Amino acid sequence: MTPHPVPETGAAVKAADRAHVFHSWSAQELIDPLAVAGAQGSYFWDYDGNRYLDFTSGLVYTNIGYQHPKVVAAIQEQAARMTTFAPAFAVEARSEAARLIAERTPGDLDRIFFTNGGADAVEHAVRMARLHTGRPKVLSAYRSYHGGTQQAVNLTGDPRRWPSDSGTAGVVHFWAPYLYRSRFYAETEEQECARALEHLETTIAFEGPATVAAIVLETIPGTAGIMVPPSGYLAGVRALCDTYGIVFVLDEVMAGFGRTGEWFAADLFDVVPDLMTFAKGVNSGYVPLGGVAISPAVAETFARRPYPGGLTYSGHPLACAAAVATIRAMDEEGVVAHAARLGAEVVGPALRELAGRHPSVGEVRGTGMFWAVELVRDRETREPLVPYNASGEAAAPTAAFAAAAKAHGVWPFVNMNRTHVVPPCNITEPELKEGLAALDAALTAADEYTV
Structure with missing residues (x-):
C-alpha cells in the first residue's frame, strides 16, 4: 500500500x-x-x-x-485488558513472554530479566557478572557495538565510544577474529581462530585473570561489519571463561530472533553463554523491550541476595504481548x-x-x-x-x-x-x-x- x-x-x-x-x-x-x-x-x-x-x-x-497484523492485534488486545502494571507482580503477558523466550534460548538460560532495550540489557548483564564474580574488569572486542548508555558505550569498540570514554569504566578491549582485515597476519580461518584465541588468553593473563568478571561479545558483530566468527572461536572463548572463572556474555541484541537463520546465532556455533542479552527482534521493535537470559549459576547468586537493579517498565505488558505474538507468528509462519x-x-x-x-x-x-x-x-x-x-x-x-x-x-x-x-x-x-x-x-x- x-x-x-x-x-x-x-x-x-x-x-x-x-x-x-x-x-x-x-x-x-x-x-x-x-x-x-x-x-x-x-x-x-x-x-x-x-x-x-x-x-x-x-x-x-x-x-x-x-x-504485522497478528502483533498489532495482540497489542490492541493487551491495551484493552491491561495497558501497564508494575514489574513486581506476575502478569500473564510477562510470564508467557519469558516462557517462550526461555524455550528458545540455548542450553539452560531459562531465567529472563526484562529491560527496556538492548543497551540496558548489556548494562545489567555486566552488573550481574561483576556481582557474581566479585571482580571489576570486563573484556570486549574492538569492532563491536553494545549500546549507547554509559557502560554499554564503553564496551563498544567503534568510534561511537570515543566522546564518552573516560578510561575508567573497567573495560579492556581486544581484537576478535576478522580474516579479511586480520590483526594476526593470518592467511586461513584456522590461523585466524587460533591466533585470536591466543591473543585473548594473553590479554587475560596480562590483565590478571582474578580481576576479569566477564568477556562480552556480539555472537556475530552487527553494525561493526557482520563478521561471522571462524569455526571453533566461540567454543574457545567458552573454554577460556571456564578455565579462569569468567562470565561469558553473548550480545544477541541484533543477531537474535531469526536474523541469522536460527533463533539465536549461538545455535550456529553450539555454544551456551552464562548470560545472553536480547532486544530488537524479540517483538520486531513494535514496543521497546530487551532482556537478559540468565544461567542457573548466575541466577543462584541472587536466590537469597537481592539483585540491586531494576526498571520501572521491566516486562511492560504491551511490549511482552508484542513479544508473545511475534514469537508465535514466527513459529506459525x-x-x-x-x-x-x-x-x-x-x-x-x-x-x-x-x-x-x-x-x-x-x-x-x-x-x-x-x-x-x-x-x-x-x-x-x-x-x-x-x-x-x-x-x-x-x-x-x-x-x-x-x-x-x-x-x-x-x-x-x-x-x-x-x-x-x-x-x-x-x-x-x-x-x-x-x-x-x-x-x-x-x-x-x-x-x-x-x-
Whole structure:
C-alpha cells in the first residue's frame, strides 16, 4: 500500500521535527530526516509518494516487517485488558513472554530479566557478572557495538565510544577474529581462530585473570561489519571463561530472533553463554523491550541476595504481548527457516555474483538475513572505499552509493565502508530479488571511485 501524495502534510511533519526533535548520533543542523508517512511489510513510503524497500529493517529490528497484523492485534488486545502494571507482580503477558523466550534460548538460560532495550540489557548483564564474580574488569572486542548508555558505550569498540570514554569504566578491549582485515597476519580461518584465541588468553593473563568478571561479545558483530566468527572461536572463548572463572556474555541484541537463520546465532556455533542479552527482534521493535537470559549459576547468586537493579517498565505488558505474538507468528509462519533458506539460496549466491562483477566489492559475508558487503577502493590492497569513521567529503563514495540505491527504490544500511543486507526475515523471495537488483545498479556508483 502506498497512499496518495500529501506533500503539505510531509512538510508540516518535517518542520515540527526540525523545530523540536533532537536526533541521536547526529549534528542537528546537518541532517535532513525523511518524513515517513507509513509502512507495511518490507516497505515504507514518504509523503511525496516515494516507496522504499527497507533493506535496514529499521535498525535491524523489524524481523517480521512493519505492521504485522497478528502483533498489532495482540497489542490492541493487551491495551484493552491491561495497558501497564508494575514489574513486581506476575502478569500473564510477562510470564508467557519469558516462557517462550526461555524455550528458545540455548542450553539452560531459562531465567529472563526484562529491560527496556538492548543497551540496558548489556548494562545489567555486566552488573550481574561483576556481582557474581566479585571482580571489576570486563573484556570486549574492538569492532563491536553494545549500546549507547554509559557502560554499554564503553564496551563498544567503534568510534561511537570515543566522546564518552573516560578510561575508567573497567573495560579492556581486544581484537576478535576478522580474516579479511586480520590483526594476526593470518592467511586461513584456522590461523585466524587460533591466533585470536591466543591473543585473548594473553590479554587475560596480562590483565590478571582474578580481576576479569566477564568477556562480552556480539555472537556475530552487527553494525561493526557482520563478521561471522571462524569455526571453533566461540567454543574457545567458552573454554577460556571456564578455565579462569569468567562470565561469558553473548550480545544477541541484533543477531537474535531469526536474523541469522536460527533463533539465536549461538545455535550456529553450539555454544551456551552464562548470560545472553536480547532486544530488537524479540517483538520486531513494535514496543521497546530487551532482556537478559540468565544461567542457573548466575541466577543462584541472587536466590537469597537481592539483585540491586531494576526498571520501572521491566516486562511492560504491551511490549511482552508484542513479544508473545511475534514469537508465535514466527513459529506459525516458519520465519526462521525462511530466513535461513533465503540467505543460503538467494542472498549469498547473489552477493557473490555481484562481487565478481563490481570492482568496489571486496568481500561479502553473512548468514540468514544478516549480510555485509565490504566496499573497497582497491581490491588488491583492500583499501576501504572511505577512510575509517569518514564524514563529509571523505564519505562521498558511500554517500553516492546510498543515493543511487534510494533512487532505485531501496533504503540501504550503510556504515563506514560497508553496506549491510538486513531486510525483514519474512521478506518474500521476489521482494528480495528486487532489492538485490537495485543494489546491483547502485554499486555502479561505488565502482566510479575504485582504482
